[in-house]
Amino acid sequence: MKIGLEIHVQLPTRSKMFCSCPTTDAPAPNTHVCPTCLGMPGSRPVLNRKVLEYGIMLAKMLGCRVNDTTWFSRKTYFYPDMSKSVQITQYDNPIGEGGVYYMDGKKPIRITRIHVEEDPGKTKRVGDLSSLVDYNRSGIPLAEIVTEPDLTSPAEAREFLKQLIEDIRHVIDLPGDGERSIRCDCNISVGKERCEVKNVTGLKNVERALTYEVIRQTKILKAGGKIDRETRRFDEERGVTISVRKKEFEADYGYIDEPDLGVYHIRELADSIKIKESPQKMALRMSQQYGIDQRMAKQLVSTSVDLAELFETVASRHGTQSAVKWVAGPVSSNWKSLETSGADVSDVMGIIDRFAAGEITDTECGIEIKCLMTGEDIESAKGAAGDLDKLVSDYLDQNPGIIDDYRKNDKAANKAIGFVMKNSGGSYSSAEVVEAVRRLIESRL
Amino acid sequence: MSYLQRLKDINAKYGMFHAMTDETDAGESRFLFSAKDNLTSLDMETCAGSRILQGYVPAFDAAAIERMKAAGGMLVGKTNMDEFGFGTFSANSAYEIPRNPFDRERSCGGSSGGSACAAAVLEGHVSLGVSTGGSICCPASFCGVYGIAPTYGRVSRYGLIDYGNSLDKIGVLSAKASDLRKYITIMAGRDERDPTSCVQPELKSERRRMKSVAVPKDGIQGLSGDVEAAFNDSIETLRSMGIDVEEVDMPSFRYAIPAYYVIATSEASTNLARYVGMRYGVQEGDLSLKFDDYFSSIRSASFGDEAKRRILLGTFTRMVGYRDRYYAKARQVRQLVIDDYKRILQDHDAVLTPTMPYVAPRFDEIERMSALDSYKTDYLTVPPNLAGNPHLSVPCGYDGNGMPIGMQFVGAHWDEDVLFTMAEEWEKAFDMRRPEVEA
Numbered sequence: 018m019k020i021g022l023e024i025h026v027q028l029p030t031r032s033k034m035f036c037s038c039p040t041t042d043a044p045a046p047n048t049h050v051c052p053t054c055l056g057m058p059g060s061r062p063v064l065n066r067k068v069l070e071y072g073i074m075l076a077k078m079l080g081c082r083v084n085d086t087t088w089f090s091r092k093t094y095f096y097p098d099m100s101k102s103v104q105i106t107q108y109d110n111p112i113g114e115g116g117v118y119y120m121d122g123k124k125p126i127r128i129t130r131i132h133v134e135e136d137p138g139k140t141k142r143v144g145d146l147s148s149l150v151d152y153n154r155s156g157i158p159l160a161e162i163v164t165e166p167d168l169t170s171p172a173e174a175r176e177f178l179k180q181l182i183e184d185i186r187h188v189i190d191l192p193g194d195g196e197r198s199i200r201c202d203c204n205i206s207v208g209k210e211r212c213e214v215k216n217v218t219g220l221k222n223v224e225r226a227l228t229y230e231v232i233r234q235t236k237i238l239k240a241g242g243k244i245d246r247e248t249r250r251f252d253e254e255r256g257v258t259i260s261v262r263k264k265e266f267e268a269d270y271g272y273i274d275e276p277d278l279g280v281y282h283i284r285e286l287a288d289s290i291k292i293k294e295s296p297q298k299m300a301l302r303m304s305q306q307y308g309i310d311q312r313m314a315k316q317l318v319s320t321s322v323d324l325a326e327l328f329e330t331v332a333s334r335h336g337t338q339s340a341v342k343w344v345a346g347p348v349s350s351n352w353k354s355l356e357t358s359g360a361d362v363s364d365v366m367g368i369i370d371r372f373a374a375g376e377i378t379d380t381e382c383g384i385e386i387k388c389l390m391t392g393e394d395i396e397s398a399k400g401a402a403g404d405l406d407k408l409v410s411d412y413l414d415q416n417p418g419i420i421d422d423y424r425k426n427d428k429a430a431n432k433a434i435g436f437v438m439k440n441s442g443g444s445y446s447s448a449e450v451v452e453a454v455r456r457l458i459e460s461r462l
Numbered sequence: 463m464s465y466l467q468r469l470k471d472i473n474a475k476y477g478m479f480h481a482m483t484d485e486t487d488a489g490e491s492r493f494l495f496s497a498k499d500n501l502t503s504l505d506m507e508t509c510a511g512s513r514i515l516q517g518y519v520p521a522f523d524a525a526a527i528e529r530m531k532a533a534g535g536m537l538v539g540k541t542n543m544d545e546f547g548f549g550t551f552s553a554n555s556a557y558e559i560p561r562n563p564f565d566r567e568r569s570c571g572g573s574s575g576g577s578a579c580a581a582a583v584l585e586g587h588v589s590l591g592v593s594t595g596g597s598i599c600c601p602a603s604f605c606g607v608y609g610i611a612p613t614y615g616r617v618s619r620y621g622l623i624d625y626g627n628s629l630d631k632i633g634v635l636s637a638k639a640s641d642l643r644k645y646i647t648i649m650a651g652r653d654e655r656d657p658t659s660c661v662q663p664e665l666k667s668e669r670r671r672m673k674s675v676a677v678p679k680d681g682i683q684g685l686s687g688d689v690e691a692a693f694n695d696s697i698e699t700l701r702s703m704g705i706d707v708e709e710v711d712m713p714s715f716r717y718a719i720p721a722y723y724v725i726a727t728s729e730a731s732t733n734l735a736r737y738v739g740m741r742y743g744v745q746e747g748d749l750s751l752k753f754d755d756y757f758s759s760i761r762s763a764s765f766g767d768e769a770k771r772r773i774l775l776g777t778f779t780r781m782v783g784y785r786d787r788y789y790a791k792a793r794q795v796r797q798l799v800i801d802d803y804k805r806i807l808q809d810h811d812a813v814l815t816p817t818m819p820y821v822a823p824r825f826d827e828i829e830r831m832s833a834l835d836s837y838k839t840d841y842l843t844v845p846p847n848l849a850g851n852p853h854l855s856v857p858c859g860y861d862g863n864g865m866p867i868g869m870q871f872v873g874a875h876w877d878e879d880v881l882f883t884m885a886e887e888w889e890k891a892f893d894m895r896r897p898e899v900e901a
């Protein structure tokens with residue numbers, strides 16, 4: 018089975034790709050529009066240079082060769098939401114070509130190319146007989162990333178996308194949600210001929226659409242049938258793919274170079290752009306550098322790159338053990354409450370410094386960190402935690418075998434966790450119990 | 463400026479304007495001008511000669527019009543033209559066909575025919591034209607006026623309704639030679655709304671005089687007897703003005719026409735894709751149809767034959783399997799033409815040919831011409847357009863019927879100055895006739 022993806026990512030520029038209309042969510046349909054993105058006669062495109070910068074960043078992140086010169090082409094097709102009936106995209110000499118993305122830091126997925134292009138508007142069906150068109154999205158910049166057919170299952174495609182998107186979001190500071198979605202064209206062949214499922218939105222739907230295709234194509238082949246090369250679309254509600262057109266009816270887009278925009282010499286620009294380390298690479302590096310489990314490194318990074326950076330700071334000041342104990346412990350388990358408490362996580366450093374200097378105890382340090390993160394009152398937390406710690410310690414005293422078991426397999430902690438959860442009458446969250454059990458077991462190792 | 467009161471009467475006779483002002487008083491304006499109807503004008507209908515744009519009133523002025531207005535100009539009318547610029551005689555139009563001021567049974571040339579007509583007929587008038595393959599020099603020659611298409615990129619194309627974006631140039635037509643320098647200078651300069659205008663060096667006004675011109679051998683083939691005679695006389699006049707005239711070889715000359723039509727139609731077919739009967743222009747199709755059927759019906763009914771022909775040609779030349787053979791090849795030929803001009807203009811100030819191989823034809827003659835006949839007529843004006851070089855047409859003689867004949871000077875890229883000076887000098891040496899105008 019071979020799967021290749023074409024991934025469309027909206028780039029976080031403030032204005033559109035070829036005009037100065039804003040890219041923010043609009044108050045109403047057709048309000049963020051101008052003669053250029055409406056394709057009025059006499060209007061013409063002016064390139065937003067930021068788009069090239071983002072394109073170069075992604076090309077570098079994907080290990081692509083950035084071309085010395087790049088330019089734009091016209092792709093002609095008739096669709097109501099494509100205001101000029103011409104999409105300005107890249108055909109020859111895209112920004113980047115020939116890259117590799119390492120899934121889990123190991124499995125290479127080859128990247129054919131990355132180019133930038135403009136998004137069309139949106140068509141919305143109203144009843145059976147009519148549609149409305151909203152051009153607010155017309156001209157929003159997109160990057161299209163094309164992979165080689167190196168993915169071998171729908172689940173792997175989903176995992177690849179998950180990691181890739183996490184990296185993209187971090188490297189170009191792409192907001193997590195909202196209008197700026199990520200869309201995917203999925204190419205899949207079980208036998209020789211491939212089908213393309215166009216415009217699938219979201220990770221889950223990519224996996225669903227591909228899984229449906231695997232079953233559909235396998236059935237046809239088993240029955241001795243032949244797969245037709247075609248374009249299909251995914252019906253999200255019914256979870257099925259539907260044929261849109263056969264290969265012989267594929268549009269010929271009649272690409273020509275875009276004469277209104279010149280040739281861009283991007284070598285110097287590309288050399289001057291330094292990109293941030295991607296989360297996947299960071300996790301891989303941290304696991305090697307600090308000798309921590311890959312799962313823990315990934316967990317830290319995917320919770321937040323800020324958390325992973327805090328881990329590194331603590332590790333450099335107080336050693337890896339301390340970072341594992343505190344950052345991967347109470348800081349990590351209470352990370353979500355930062356949003357509501359609005360605390361400054363860098364204050365954690367002061368608490369750990371005081372612990373390292375022997376000014377506060379192990380237990381106090383844990384409580385203070387938790388209170389900082391959640392905004393809870395320290396005194397009442399101390400009381401409650403004292404009770405929790407006592408409950409755990411008593412259990413460990415009575416069941417010393419758990420410490421030995423834990424050395425072999427950290428799942429041994431689950432027994433203690435289960436006991437405490439059951440006997441504390443729901444006074445503590447599972448995160449708190451897990452943290453306390455782990456901390457107290459580790460202190461006895 | 464007195465013609466404002468008579469504008470409608472004059473237009474009834476010559477048909478130069480599509481839309482025109484109702485003002486009869488020039489007020490504070492410093493000059494009156496008209497603009498080809500493919501330049502968008504705020505609050506004045508703009509159709510580019512096409513039915514499909516009927517009723518379209520743009521929301522913005524083209525940069526060229528904006529600058530003319532800012533300099534004190536009053537826009538009095540939008541001039542008739544071939545649909546989207548597709549033609550040599552201004553006869554491929556959904557609207558009125560302008561009539562030659564010297565013989566109303568004859569063409570004004572095209573595609574800026576209405577502009578040349580206005581420049582010839584109206585006293586003290588300047589008109590903006592647009593040239594893609596010769597659409598300024600051809601009508602200037604047929605109507606006996608001066609016309610210049612500056613270097614590609616000299617005047618911002620913001621607000622120009624595109625024919626071939628890599629070829630289109632906005633220029634000036636006038637009966638007065640000094641208008642060329644004056645108004646090109648007003649319109650020239652960088653405009654961020656058209657990136658291709660942003661690479662231009664400053665427009666100089668050093669009044670540098672021409673010392674030598676080159677006449678390509680292929681450029682004096684296929685001429686009518688009257689044109690040949692007038693051209694030879696003009697060469698003698700040039701020599702008497704102290705200018706060397708030398709025949710040269712220009713091997714790429716004959717390949718310019720096919721290369722031009724491939725590139726121009728390729729670009730045009732993508733530019734015209736946006737006209738689908740939505741958002742502006744004609745929108746009176748049957749909305750119960752599927753989108754494909756809806757826009758096909760609108761396009762079938764609203765594009766003229768020549769527009770359809772060029773869409774078909776231009777779509778073919780960029781199809782998979784043909785793109786390399788036609789579109790890519792044409793662009794290589796274009797480079798050869800550019801290189802040829804560069805080589806010749808190292809030793810000469812301009813390349814000189816007649817502007818058109820014959821005088822303005824009668825409408826009945828035009829009707830009998832095939833599309834190919836009329837394409838071939840552009841063989842003298844297409845090469846400089848393909849190469850993006852500035853080119854000037856000056857009136858240089860009249861045939862037995864009193865029809866004007868023009869000759870064309872092609873300068874080096876960005877060197878309009880030497881062409882302006884040539885026009886100004888020529889005006890002193892040449893006995894120009896004005897048509898008799900009565901309305």
